[in-house]
Amino acid sequence: MTKRKNTGFIYVVATADTKVKELFFVSQLIAKTGVEVVTVDLSTQINPSSAGVDFPAEMIADLHPQGREAVFCGDRGKAIDAMALAFKIFIAQRSDLLGIIGLGGSGGTALITPAMQTLPIGVPKIMVSTMASGDIARYIGSSDIAMLYSVTDVAGLNRISRRVLGNAAHQIAGAVLFQQDENEQDKPxxxxxxxxxxxxxxxxxxxxxxxxxxxxxxxxxxxxxxxxxxxxxxxxxxxxxxxxxxxxxxxxxxxxxxxxxxxxxxxxxxxxxxxxxxxxxxxxxxxxxxxxxxxxxxxxxxxxxxxxxxxxxxxxxxxxxxxxxxxxxxxxxxxxxxxxxxxxxxxxxxxxxxxxxxxxxxxxxxxxxxxxxxxxxxxxxxxxxxxxxxxxxxxxxxxxxxxxxxxx
Structure with a gap:
């Protein structure tokens, strides 16, 4: 199988206030494969750590129907629900998304996967999560999200997380690079x-x-x-x-x-x-x-x-x-x-x-x-x-x- 010529980006998504190192580690590994990549911050507080992120948390939060104040409200539970909604709206507007990879614990997984579920079947989706070893039905829904257990917490880079995140980065890049085109001769x-x-x-x-x-x-x-x-x-x-x-x-x-x-x-x-x-x-x-x-x-x-x-x-x-x-x-x-x-x-x-x-x-x-x-x-x-x-x-x-x- 030959590499596919892609027009668009892999979106790498995390809460940069706690996972900025992992966010850039994964995005850099994907970029080395030749696939273009953009980064998204879903922090639920205004985040100075997001410098260099392509889509800062404030930009995503502004898409919420009640504005960024609905996200940056100081109540963690309400903030996660609000940011998850804002992110769904953001993803619905993206016409250049070739694939998406999320990194998170319980909160991040709850933030990212609802938007993933709205994407069509066949668009590559990987969620690296601490929650992947338990009941993941609510995160997957009826979509084709691939959940990868992080083994250690998604809380810094170490000898284990580098291996797991590296595998995830190369999996999403490979899924995009070698994605099979639909055969127009396929039967209905x-x-x-x-x-x-x-x-x-x-x-x-x-x-x-x-x-x-x-x-x-x-x-x-x-x-x-x-x-x-x-x-x-x-x-x-x-x-x-x-x-x-x-x-x-x-x-x-x-x-x-x-x-x-x-x-x-x-x-x-x-x-x-x-x-x-x-x-x-x-x-x-x-x-x-x-x-x-x-x-x-x-x-x-x-x-x-x-x-x-x-x-x-x-x-x-x-x-x-x-x-x-x-x-x-x-x-x-x-x-x-x-x-x-x-x-x-x-x-x-x-x-x-x-x-x-x-x-x-x-x-x-x-x-x-x-x-x-x-x-x-x-x-x-x-x-x-x-x-x-x-x-x-x-x-x-x-x-x-x-x-x-x-x-x-």
Whole structure:
């Protein structure tokens, strides 16, 4: 692979009042690779240490809707939130950003990563952080931020920090220098959602579509659905086969693999053609059996493995899910087809399996049909098969192709 000719900069970001040495150390290493670099200070106090920084803290703080006084307010918590917002506004204005690298502890990571999350998938993003060895979900969101554990605190240069920061500097430079150009001959991209209990469905759908489409499969674990939503909002997906919508169960009933309340908003925002189904709406996901809330003690469970406990949804819960989904889909003006697999919603929800409950499934189906406002562009189609049957997959593909042909 040859080096790419770049027009723009790698942005190196830190709070220069405490990390000025690290800021310039990393920027100098990147510059030696031939990539142009600029530095940004996100200190939450007016900072004389930022001499030589390309974008001082005062310049960033001035972008806050209430001005720099909202940032330099003397309250650390409020200041971090305000500077994070100002930095998001700053990043949104940058048309010359090729990549971004942040350096920080807990405060710096909270300052930098919200803006990183707003950048498109594929723009190189590295966060060197003391927080990278713990739960980083809130820092990553649905983006492709690479978190690198700093090992020692980001508090000066030493034999460990120089190695870690050096690796990070060269990683971001390499990501920019050798970034792969998009191939204009690539097939259009589709988003598909899958869970272990709907795997045969998605495998069959992908097999029928892969000759014409680049099938991007998202694991329906909360972050997977959110990532697909982000790509849809960015108009990077031609269409969706959102056949595994189980994240809604966890959102409404306290499971551990929940989406957020923006689920399905992207198709409303963009009009992206979408075939939706009720894959794995028969279950709420918890961790180890001891983690299940006490209020659910008398429910039907399936112990998937030592760390995953599944709870069967009830008719009342299915009514609530159908109401929530219908309310969301009623906002969609683009083409949406909702496929109902009458033979069951997951591998566990079929005759002879632990979660088979026609009553619970019927509660979902009847409520959705009552609440969804069907139009020429928003329809429900009942199918007599199980979601993992080949016939269901073929029907999903047929309906999707019809939507695409209609859009042409």
């Amino acid at each position: 991209a589709l988003g598909l959602t899958m869970f272990g209990v709907t795997t045969p469905c998605i495998q069959n759908v992908s097999a029928e579509l892969e000759a014409d489409y680049d099938c991007l499969v998202f694991h329906a674990t909360g972050s997977g659905g959110n990532a697909m939503e982000k790509l849809t909002d960015s108009r990077m997906l031609t269409g969706l086969l959102d056949l595994t919508t189980t994240e809604v169960c966890d959102l409404l009933f306290g499971g551990v693999l929940a989406c957020d309340d923006t689920r399905f908003d992207a198709i409303a925002n963009t009009g992206t053609p979408c075939v939706i189904s009720c894959g794995a709406l028969d279950m709420v996901n918890f961790g180890h059996a001891t983690s299940v809330p006490e209020k659910y003690a008398d429910r039907l469970f399936y112990h998937h493995n030592a760390q995953v406990t599944l709870m069967r949804t009830t008719p009342d819960e299915n009514v609530r899910m159908a109401e929530w989904i219908a309310e969301k889909l009623n906002r969609c003006e683009g083409d949406v087809v909702v496929l109902i697999p009458e033979g069951g919603f997951s591998a566990l929800d079929k005759a002879g399996q632990p979660f088979w409950s026609p009553e619970a499934d019927r509660a979902f189906i009847d409520t959705l049909e009552a609440d969804l406002k069907q139009t020429d562009r928003r329809r429900i189609v009942r199918l007599p098969w199980h979601i993992n049957d080949q016939q269901f997959a073929s029907a999903a593909v047929s309906h999707f192709r019809a939507l695409v042909e209609k859009a042409v």
